[in-house]
Structures are given as C-alpha cells and as structure tokens.
Amino acid sequence: MNPFSPIRLNAWREIAILMLILMEASWITPWFRSLTPETYAVNSLRVLIILILIVLFSHILIRIMEYLHLKKSIRQGVMVTFLIFGSYIGIKTLLYAHESISLSELVSRPIRSFADLKFIIPVEFIVIITVLIGFWRGVSLAQEHIGPSYVMGHFWTGIVMFVVFIFIISIATGETAGEFFYLFLFSTLIGVCAARMTVVGMVRGGKENRFNRSWFLGIVLAALVVVGLSSIFGGVIADKFAWIGSLFFGLFGSIVILVWVIINPVISFLITILGNLFKNSQAIKDLGDSFQNLNNLMRGFGEKISSLIEQSGIDSLFSQWAPIIKTIVLVSIIVLIVGGIIFWMAFKLWRDRERRLIGDEEKSIIRSGNILQSILDILLQGWNRSLNSIEQLTDLRKRQRLRAAVRIRQIYADLLALCESLGQPRPDAQTPFEFMPKLEQIFPEFQPEIGMITQAYIDVRYGLLPENKNEVEDIEVAWKKLHEAGDDLIHELKHVRKKTYGN
Amino acid sequence: MKESFLITLSTALLVIIGVAWWWQTRSLVGVNYRRRFHYTRGFSGEKIILEVEAENRKLLPISWLRIQDDWDRAVGPENEEVLAPSHIQDRGFLTNIFSLRWYEKARRSYTLLLRKRGIYSIGPARLDTGDLFGIFEKTNEIAFKQYLTIFPDILPFNKLQFPAEDPFGDRRSRRRLFEDPNRPMGVREYRPEDGFRKVHWPATARTGQLQVKVFQPTTGQVMMVCMNVSTYARHWEGIYPELLEYLIKVAATIVNEGIRNGYKVGLVANGCLAHADQPFRIPPGRSPQQLAVLLQALAGVTSVVTGNFDRFLLREIPRVRYGATLIILTAVITPELASTLIQLKQHERRITLYSLGEEVPPIIPGIQTIHQPFQVKV
Numbered sequence: 001m002n003p004f005s006p007i008r009l010n011a012w013r014e015i016a017i018l019m020l021i022l023m024e025a026s027w028i029t030p031w032f033r034s035l036t037p038e039t040y041a042v043n044s045l046r047v048l049i050i051l052i053l054i055v056l057f058s059h060i061l062i063r064i065m066e067y068l069h070l071k072k073s074i075r076q077g078v079m080v081t082f083l084i085f086g087s088y089i090g091i092k093t094l095l096y097a098h099e100s101i102s103l104s105e106l107v108s109r110p111i112r113s114f115a116d117l118k119f120i121i122p123v124e125f126i127v128i129i130t131v132l133i134g135f136w137r138g139v140s141l142a143q144e145h146i147g148p149s150y151v152m153g154h155f156w157t158g159i160v161m162f163v164v165f166i167f168i169i170s171i172a173t174g175e176t177a178g179e180f181f182y183l184f185l186f187s188t189l190i191g192v193c194a195a196r197m198t199v200v201g202m203v204r205g206g207k208e209n210r211f212n213r214s215w216f217l218g219i220v221l222a223a224l225v226v227v228g229l230s231s232i233f234g235g236v237i238a239d240k241f242a243w244i245g246s247l248f249f250g251l252f253g254s255i256v257i258l259v260w261v262i263i264n265p266v267i268s269f270l271i272t273i274l275g276n277l278f279k280n281s282q283a284i285k286d287l288g289d290s291f292q293n294l295n296n297l298m299r300g301f302g303e304k305i306s307s308l309i310e311q312s313g314i315d316s317l318f319s320q321w322a323p324i325i326k327t328i329v330l331v332s333i334i335v336l337i338v339g340g341i342i343f344w345m346a347f348k349l350w351r352d353r354e355r356r357l358i359g360d361e362e363k364s365i366i367r368s369g370n371i372l373q374s375i376l377d378i379l380l381q382g383w384n385r386s387l388n389s390i391e392q393l394t395d396l397r398k399r400q401r402l403r404a405a406v407r408i409r410q411i412y413a414d415l416l417a418l419c420e421s422l423g424q425p426r427p428d429a430q431t432p433f434e435f436m437p438k439l440e441q442i443f444p445e446f447q448p449e450i451g452m453i454t455q456a457y458i459d460v461r462y463g464l465l466p467e468n469k470n471e472v473e474d475i476e477v478a479w480k481k482l483h484e485a486g487d488d489l490i491h492e493l494k495h496v497r498k499k500t501y502g503n
Numbered sequence: 504m505k506e507s508f509l510i511t512l513s514t515a516l517l518v519i520i521g522v523a524w525w526w527q528t529r530s531l532v533g534v535n536y537r538r539r540f541h542y543t544r545g546f547s548g549e550k551i552i553l554e555v556e557a558e559n560r561k562l563l564p565i566s567w568l569r570i571q572d573d574w575d576r577a578v579g580p581e582n583e584e585v586l587a588p589s590h591i592q593d594r595g596f597l598t599n600i601f602s603l604r605w606y607e608k609a610r611r612s613y614t615l616l617l618r619k620r621g622i623y624s625i626g627p628a629r630l631d632t633g634d635l636f637g638i639f640e641k642t643n644e645i646a647f648k649q650y651l652t653i654f655p656d657i658l659p660f661n662k663l664q665f666p667a668e669d670p671f672g673d674r675r676s677r678r679r680l681f682e683d684p685n686r687p688m689g690v691r692e693y694r695p696e697d698g699f700r701k702v703h704w705p706a707t708a709r710t711g712q713l714q715v716k717v718f719q720p721t722t723g724q725v726m727m728v729c730m731n732v733s734t735y736a737r738h739w740e741g742i743y744p745e746l747l748e749y750l751i752k753v754a755a756t757i758v759n760e761g762i763r764n765g766y767k768v769g770l771v772a773n774g775c776l777a778h779a780d781q782p783f784r785i786p787p788g789r790s791p792q793q794l795a796v797l798l799q800a801l802a803g804v805t806s807v808v809t810g811n812f813d814r815f816l817l818r819e820i821p822r823v824r825y826g827a828t829l830i831i832l833t834a835v836i837t838p839e840l841a842s843t844l845i846q847l848k849q850h851e852r853r854i855t856l857y858s859l860g861e862e863v864p865p866i867i868p869g870i871q872t873i874h875q876p877f878q879v880k881v
C-alpha cells in the first residue's frame with residue numbers, strides 16, 4: 001500500500017506501462033508508415049518494435065537516472081546523447097536498414113537531405129521527430145500516475161486515431177490498420193486491468209494483493225478470448241451489414257469533401273500567390289503538384305461515394321423518399337431553431353429570476369410586453385460578456401503576475417531541493433514558517449533572504465500575486481545568493497567526505 | 504474494405520464494452536464479506552485476533568475486490584499504520600484487496616490491540632469491484648456493524664482504601680431474610696425452632712436422627728453502585744477526562760469486588776451509554792454474566808451527563824430494593840447531594856460515600872465516608 005514512486009518496482013504498474021506503450025505504438029505504426037513512400041516501405045513489425053524500444057528505453061533511462069539521483073547537468077547530457085544516438089539508430093533501422101552505410105555517411109546523409117530544397121519535409125526529419133516524440137513519451141510515462149482512467153483516455157484517443165486513419169489514409173492509399181487494431185484492443189484490456197490493480201494497491205491500510213502470475217495469465221487469456229470474439233463478431237457483422245458501413249462512410253466522406261470544398265479556394269489562392277512570388281522555386285512547384293494530386297484524390301473519393309451509394313441501392317431508396325425526407329429535414333431544422341430560441345430565452349428568464357431572488361443588482365433584461373427589446377437586450381449582454389472575456393484573456397498584466405507567482409513557487413521548490421541535497425530536507429509535517437529556523441541554521445548569513453522567499457511563497461500559496469516586477473527581481477537576487485552559498489556548501493561537504501572516506 | 508473495417512471496429516468496441524458492462528453488473532452478486540473476532544470484549548492492552556473473509560459464490564471470477572472497513576483506531580491493528588486515514592477523527596479504514604476465482608474464499612488475519620475503554624463500532628464496509636478488466640466499477644455498502652468492547656481497568660481493591668473488616672459497612676446486617684421452599688439446597692440437624700414441615704423424612708430415616716431441609720434464601724446481600732459522571736459541580740462546565748476514567752475504574756473495581764463477595768450488584772449512573780441518550784440502570788443480579796454486564800455498561804459510559812446527581816438519586820433509589828447497600832461514587836459533593844444522602848439515610852438505607860473530589864467531604868452521621876482524592880499521574 002505505497003504511494004506512487006517512479007523508481008519503485010510494481011509488477012502491475014510495469015505491465016500497465018508496457019501495455020500503454022504497446023497500445024500507442026499499435027496506432028502510431030500505421031500512421032507512421034502512411035506518411036511517405038519511404039516509411040511505407042518499412043516493414044510494419046519493424047516499425048512497431050523500433051517505436052516500442054525507443055519509448056521503453058527512454059522510460060527506463062529516466063527511471064534509472066532518478067534512482068541514481070544524478071545531477072541535473074549529467075541528466076541533460078545523458079538525454080542529449082541518447083537523443084542524438086536514438087535519432088541515428090532510428091534513421092538507420094527504419095530508413096537505411098537494407099543499405100550498408102558507413103558511419104560518416106549515416107551522419108552526413110540526413111544533414112544533406114535537410115539542406116536539399118527538393119523535399120520540403122525530408123523523410124529523415126520525420127524519423128527524427130518520431131524518435132523525439134517517442135523519447136518524450138517515455139519520459140512522461142515515468143512521471144504519470146497510470147490509472148484506469150488514464151489508460152481509457154488513451155484508448156479513446158487511439159480509437160479516434162484509427163477512425164481518422166480509415167477516413168484519411170485508407171481512402172488515399174487503400175491501406176487498413178488491420179491486425180494493429182486487434183493488438184491495440186488486446187493491449188488496452190491488459191493495460192486497464194494492470195492499471196486498476198496498480199491503483200487499487202496504492203490505497204493505504206490493510207493488506208494488498210500481491211502480483212499473482214496465474215491471475216495475470218488468466219487475464220491475458222480472457223483478453224485473447226474477448227478480442228477473438230470481437231473479431232469474429234466484427235467479421236460476421238461486416239459481411240452481413242456492409243450497407244451500414246457504406247452509409248457511415250458516405251456520411252463522413254461527404255463531410256470531408258464539404259470541408260475540402262470550403263478550404264480548397266483558399267489554398268489554391270495561396271499557392272498561386274506563392275508561385276508568382278517565387279517563380280523559379282522547385283519546392284513551390286512540388287507543393288502545387290501535391291495540391292493538384294490531393295484535388296484529384298478528393299474528386300475520386302467523391303466518385304467512390306457516389307458509386308457506393310448506387311451499389312447499395314441507397315440512391316433509389318433516397319430518390320423515392322426524397323420529397324418526404326427533404327420536408328422532414330427542413331421542418332426539423334426550423335423546429336430545432338425555434339425550439340432552441342425558446343429554450344434559450346426560458347433559460348435566461350429562469351436565470352434572471354434566480355438572480356433577482358438572491359438580490360443580484362443586475363437589472364432584469366425582460367421588459368414587460370416588449371419581446372423584441374428583450375431579445376436585443378439579451379444579445380447586448382452576451383456581446384458585453386464576450387468582450388469582457390476577451391479583455392480578461394488579453395489582460396497581459398495579470399498574466400505577468402501569474403507568471404511571476406509561478407516563478408516564486410519554482411524558487412521555493414528549488415530551495416527545498418537544495419536543502420535536500422544538503423541532507424536537510426523539509427519534513428512533510430512542517431509548514432514553510434516552521435522550516436524557517438532550520439533554513440536559518442543552514443544559511444546563517446542570509447536570514448533576510450530566507451524570510452523574503454518564505455513570505456513570498458506563503459503569499460503566492462494563499463492567493464496573493466506579486467504586484468510588480470521588482471518584487472520578483474528581489475526574490476531572484478535573494479535566491480541567487482542562497483543558491484551560490486548552497487553550492488559552496490555542497491562542494492565543502494564533498495571535500496570533507498573525500499577526506500574522510502578517501503576516493 | 505474500409506467500410507467493413509469500420510464496422511469491425513465498431514462491433515469489436517461494442518463487444519468489449521458490452522462484455523465488460525455485463526460483467527460489472529454481475530460482479531457483486533454472491534460476494535460475501537465477514538469479520539470474525541476471537542473475542543469481542545476485553546481489557547485494554549489485550550490483543551484480539553481478527554479474521555476477515557471474502558467469498559465469491561458464483562462462476563464469474565473477480566479480478567479485484569477492494570473492501571474498506573470503517574474502523575476505530577482505539578481497536579485498530581497492532582501496527583497503527585495499517586489503517587488508512589479517514590476524515591473522521593480517531594477513525595480509519597482497514598483496506599483489503601482480494602482477487603477471487605469462482606467459488607473461492609480468501610482470509611486475512613490481523614492482531615488488534617485494545618487501546619482505550621469504550622464500546623466501538625466496526626463498519627460499515629464498502630465493497631468496490633468491477634469487470635474482469637477493470638474498465639467499469641461497482642460499489643456496494645455492507646451496513647452490518649459489529650461492536651468491540653474494552654472494559655475499564657480493574658484496580659487492586661486495597662488501593663481504594665475501603666475498611667478491611669467491613670468494606671461496604673453492612674456486615675452486621677448480613678442475614679438471610681426468607682427462604683424459598685421450592686429451592687432446597689441441603690439438609691442439617693433438627694433444631695427446636697424448626698417446624699415439622701421442614702423435616703426431611705427420608706434423611707431422618709437413613710441417619711436415625713431428625714434432619715431438616717435447608718432452602719435457598721430468596722434475598723441475598725444487595726449492593727447498588729450509584730455513580731456520578733459529573734466531574735465538576737456544574738455539569739455544563741465540561742468534563743475532566745482523566746478523573747472520569749478513574750471514577751469508572753473505581754466503579755469497576757467495586758462491582759468486581761462485590762460480585763466476588765457474593766453480593767447481588769447493580770449499577771446506576773447519571774451518564775449516558777455509548778449510542779444512547781438515557782441514563783442507565785442495571786438491576787442487581789448474581790447470574791454468572793452479571794459482572795460482564797456491569798463491566799460492559801461501564802465500558803460504554805460516556806461523558807454526557809443527563810442531569811443533577813442528587814435529583815437522579817432521589818428518582819432512582821426508591822426503585823432499589825429495601826435493605827440494599829448503596830455505594831455512592833462521586834468526584835463532586837455539593838450541599839444538595841449531602842442533604843439528599845441525609846434524606847436517604849432517614850429511610851434506613853445503608854450508605855457508603857466514596858469521594859474522589861479534592862475537598863474533604865462533610866461528615867454525615869450514619870454514613871461511612873471514604874475520601875480518596877484523585878491525583879494526576881505525572
């Protein structure tokens with residue numbers, strides 16, 4: 001029954017993390033492959049494994065560094081090294097896997113392709129970005145609280161990405177996510193279960209349930225059965241009720257085409273302007289060609305939808321019932337709008353009555369017997385509120401003050417970290433004021449600075465924001481002094497330790 | 504292809520969500536939770552073994568079942584950290600997590616340490632579980648409560664400084680008043696004052712000398728302990744917890760000694776019992792359970808005072824059998840109480856006044872007074 005710790009090992013939590021990585025990799029893999037012809041040429045299993053390894057390795061690396069309590073500067077160095085090597089390993093394993101390439105060529109080729117104006121986005125750039133995202137994910141997973149809701153949130157994200165994949169990539173290339181979807185479902189089920197076990201075991205008190213291998217195998221088996229069942233049902237229903245798919249496909253496809261029709265003129269206008277400005281640019285020409293290809297694709301997609309509708313017989317059905325459907329749709333729209341207005345007004349009336357009851361000074365917007373004037377008043381009030389919201393958004397001064405408050409909290413957190421590295425951590429039960437005497441013992445010459453930082457932190461903690469820039473600057477100066485003194489103390493401690501225990 | 508994949512995706516989702524939902528609706532069916540205490544009563548400092556048992560009486564396994572039992576820290580496990588914190592003061596949660604297969608039972612055991620006098624409720628228990636994969640949750644509350652009693656400590660009787668010869672001031676009157684002819688308890692030799700109806704003819708024939716039956720007395724020695732729960736002259740001024748605890752310990756010691764000496768012991772007090780709002784009265788008795796009943800009542804005494812002790816005595820004493828010895832146990836002696844005691848003495852009551860107050864009690868003719876002021880241990 002222990003709280004979450006990034007370095008403590010918990011079998012269920014490790015499984016949850018592993019499954020989460022597998023979940024994400026299983027929807028990213030088809031997306032990654034569909035980005036360029038070069039990435040499409042890479043074997044999907046290879047992509048999946050490389051992606052998992054990147055995330056997993058960075059995750060383990062960050063946890064090991066946390067465990068070893070490495071200094072910030074060392075951590076940064078390790079991370080940068082990992083990123084550089086990771087990027088090159090990613091490029092080698094994903095793009096140049098079948099080429100025998102020297103180290104110098106491996107280093108120079110991506111740089112050359114970056115400089116090459118022939119490609120707007122070189123494939124090496126995509127791989128590096130993927131490695132970076134994978135690295136970031138591994139690091140963020142080490143800091144996350146992995147609960148069932150977290151896993152479910154990522155499950156729904158994955159589902160959305162699969163659906164979008166169908167509507168964008170499948171239409172363009174005919175490629176489907178296929179087995180990756182089932183892998184995704186399987187890893188979700190195991191992941192949610194493991195996350196639930198982790199969370200349940202974190203509650204303090206009593207006795208926890210230890211990891212049991214037979215239970216884990218049972219859950220794996222159950223997940224396999226459920227996924228198998230879902231694939232069988234899915235297959236059967238897809239055969240029998242293909243027309244439902246066509247209907248949805250037609251509906252969503254129409255929306256995609258509609259959006260394309262709206263943005264198409266804007267994009268073509270921009271490309272024309274760019275073409276006139278940079279007449280000799282190959283990149284702009286390529287962009288224009290790509291845009292033309294996309295246009296053709298959308299046209300083809302529209303034709304596909306029409307043929308699908310014809311094949312499924314929906315068009316004959318539609319032409320037969322069209323007048324009735326049209327009438328119903330139009331009447332429904334009118335009813336919806338009128339109903340919406342009535343509901344909105346009733347809601348406003350009710351809210352104003354509530355306000356009057358509690359003695360709100362706001363005036364009633366409804367003037368007796370003048371509905372038009374009332375609606376105008378409502379609109380005016382709405383407009384004023386919107387203006388206020390925009391004003392609040394653009395209140396730079398308040399935002400600056402908020403940023404300053406965050407900085408003060410950061411300084412106090414850094415001060416506590418400094419004390420911890422000096423072997424004097426603040427006990428959880430002590431308030432900042434109670435901890436002040438201890439701080440003054442550690443830094444006897446900086447009592448005013450300690451008081452200033454503590455007071456500023458308390459103010460910010462309880463809702464007061466710094467008034468001006470000088471306040472934060474003073475605290476920054478005080479912190480700088482303490483920080484320098486703290487670093488000196490750390491060096492002295494190290495020196496004493498070396499002397500005492502030798503090298 | 505794309506359309507069929509879309510349908511496959513939707514169907515797979517529906518199947519998974521459907522299975523998980525159905526599982527969740529059935530998850531708490533046939534789930535039982537029990538607490539088993541080796542004892543439910545004891546003295547402070549004693550340890551009790553607790554066994555909690557969770558059972559799944561159905562075919563569907565439960566991958567996770569969390570049971571949070573509302574628990575009083577005074578009767579919590581030996582290791583205080585085992586109880587999870589609660590928003591209610593002095594209470595915590597005993598949390599157990601189980602994974603149960605079909606028709607499986609799981610047990611966990613704890614050693615509880617009895618810490619402080621009182622009657623403590625255990626429960627209700629909250630059960631959280633869900634489908635096999637943990638996608639959905641279901642919660643249920645088992646309202647069944649159990650009670651653990653910690654008796655007050657019993658002090659060495661000689662510490663109370665009662666007179667060794669005649670501790671309760673009633674030795675001269677020790678006699679049997681009546682005998683019950685339906686409850687013979689032996690035979691003895693005939694004496695001239697015995698009537699012929701009492702002669703035991705078979706025993707006489709066997710021994711050759713006149714033998715008479717001896718019957719059980721219908722009235723024995725009766726002692727009523729009257730306890731004043733107030734620790735200040737005006738009970739609304741508050742409570743002195745240490746003094747109250749000591750008062751209860753003294754009462755427990757007196758009733759224990761009374762039972763040991765063959766008295767029928769009863770108890771009245773102007774304080775409330777735990778989970779009640781009325782003063783309590785335990786009639787005198789000599790059953791084997793009487794001591795446990797008295798100690799349990801003393802375990803449940805709270806600091807809530809229901810009224811003035813003198814008025815309480817005037818209301819309660821007429822209900823006490825004539826001839827009973829009254830032990831008045833108080834930490835506060837007011838002039839009103841003194842006059843009440845004089846009034847009771849006039850009705851031929853045998854009274855011993857045991858005072859724990861700082862001030863020396865007034866001398867009341869005919870009443871044995873013992874003054875043992877309470878001293879705080881430093």
